[in-house]
Amino acid sequence: MRRLLITGGAGFIGTNFVRYVLGIDHSVEITVLDLLTYASQKENLQGLPVSRVRLVVGDICDAQLVDELVKETDVVVHFAAETHVDNSLKQPGIFVSSNLVGTFTILEACRKYNKRLHHVSTDEVFGDLPIDSTERFNEESPYQPSSPYSATKAGADFLVRAWIRSFGLMATLSICSNNYGPYQHQEKFIPQQITRILSGQKPVLYGNGKNVRDWIHVEDHVRAIWLILKKGRPSDSYVVGVNGEHSNRWVLAQILRIMGKASDDYEEVADRPGHDLRYALDSSKITDALGFEPKNTEFVKGLTQTIEWYDQHRAFWQNR
Numbered sequence: 680m681r682r683l684l685i686t687g688g689a690g691f692i693g694t695n696f697v698r699y700v701l702g703i704d705h706s707v708e709i710t711v712l713d714l715l716t717y718a719s720q721k722e723n724l725q726g727l728p729v730s731r732v733r734l735v736v737g738d739i740c741d742a743q744l745v746d747e748l749v750k751e752t753d754v755v756v757h758f759a760a761e762t763h764v765d766n767s768l769k770q771p772g773i774f775v776s777s778n779l780v781g782t783f784t785i786l787e788a789c790r791k792y793n794k795r796l797h798h799v800s801t802d803e804v805f806g807d808l809p810i811d812s813t814e815r816f817n818e819e820s821p822y823q824p825s826s827p828y829s830a831t832k833a834g835a836d837f838l839v840r841a842w843i844r845s846f847g848l849m850a851t852l853s854i855c856s857n858n859y860g861p862y863q864h865q866e867k868f869i870p871q872q873i874t875r876i877l878s879g880q881k882p883v884l885y886g887n888g889k890n891v892r893d894w895i896h897v898e899d900h901v902r903a904i905w906l907i908l909k910k911g912r913p914s915d916s917y918v919v920g921v922n923g924e925h926s927n928r929w930v931l932a933q934i935l936r937i938m939g940k941a942s943d944d945y946e947e948v949a950d951r952p953g954h955d956l957r958y959a960l961d962s963s964k965i966t967d968a969l970g971f972e973p974k975n976t977e978f979v980k981g982l983t984q985t986i987e988w989y990d991q992h993r994a995f996w997q998n999r
């Protein structure tokens with residue numbers, strides 16, 4: 680596993696993964712394939728050793744380019760996707776293209792050259808749970824996606840599973856909950872609130888703010904992916920969460936408190952159509968089978984560090 684091809688490696692989780700892997704394994708060489716959509720920027724990879732990281736700007740739907748890059752790699756880690764639910768309601772076509780056709784293109788190249796693939800998925804494929812239930816999703820839960828984003832991610836997961844079953848592709852999947860931490864675009868819930876406050880605007884809350892998300896620090900997600908690459912059983916899926924369930928209203932209240940704002944200093948806006956109510960994951964499999972142990976289990980501490988990061992890295996989010 681010396682040469683890694685990382686799709687979407689200039690986006691939020693991809694950037695954190697590239698930085699983590701370079702730090703933990705000094706023999707690894709990385710090629711990032713990224714279209715550099717609005718969600719990413721090449722500066723995210725600034726300061727990394729050029730002898731070990733190469734950025735190729737291109738589309739995962741470009742079969743010739745993907746073929747060339749997969750041919751010369753040992754393992755593909757597939758993050759690239761359109762990821763914002765609101766955008767998927769306005770422009771579903773690019774989600775079908777990047778998330779479905781893009782994944783198909785990666786799969787075909789991996790099949791041709793018999794390369795190991797790790798596919799990064801989301802708990803949104805399962806749909807949502809009632810707010811007041813104690814049920815959690817696991818690897819066996821049925822898929823019931825709600826938005827064009829989650830439907831195209833679900834479709835991509837099915838493609839990966841079909842390539843495993845039909846063609847014997849060596850692939851693993853991770854299905855993770857909501858991530859937070861550095862390098863996340865400010866369109867997403869936590870950085871949106873932080874950057875609005877830092878730029879003198881009021882933060883905004885969708886609907887009644889009761890929607891519950893299972894928050895995981897991005898560093899724990901990338902550690903889980905690395906663990907799956909090292910120890911995971913090819914053909915297996917692993918659900919990754921840290922029991923970090925909090926309502927959006929509670930998370931916003933913490934951000935306001937940490938940033939020294941009054942608890943009512945925000946605006947409520949109309950809810951997103953089809954807004955999922957609650958996500959929650961049961962990570963027993965990755966814990967028991969691979970020994971996964973999250974390190975960032977204190978959410979408020981991780982949130983405070985994330986706020987500091989956005990304060991200290993204004994160039995990351997200003998003028999975007």
Ligand SMILES: NC(=O)c1ccc[n+]([C@@H]2O[C@H](COP(=O)([O-])OP(=O)(O)OC[C@H]3O[C@@H](n4cnc5c(N)ncnc54)[C@H](O)[C@@H]3O)[C@@H](O)[C@H]2O)c1
Nearest residue numbers: 687689690691692714715716718719738739759760801858
């Ligand atoms: N953010 C979360 O909370 C979360 C949780 C679970 C799973 N995931 C999954 O993790 C992956 C990464 O998510 P993220 O939050 O880092 O997203 P992101 O939007 O920050 O990054 C996505 C990256 O993919 C690139 N990309 C998009 N379309 C492309 C294309 N056609 N060709 C090449 N590159 C393309 C973008 O330029 C960007 O760098 C996604 O597959 C997402 O579904 C995200």
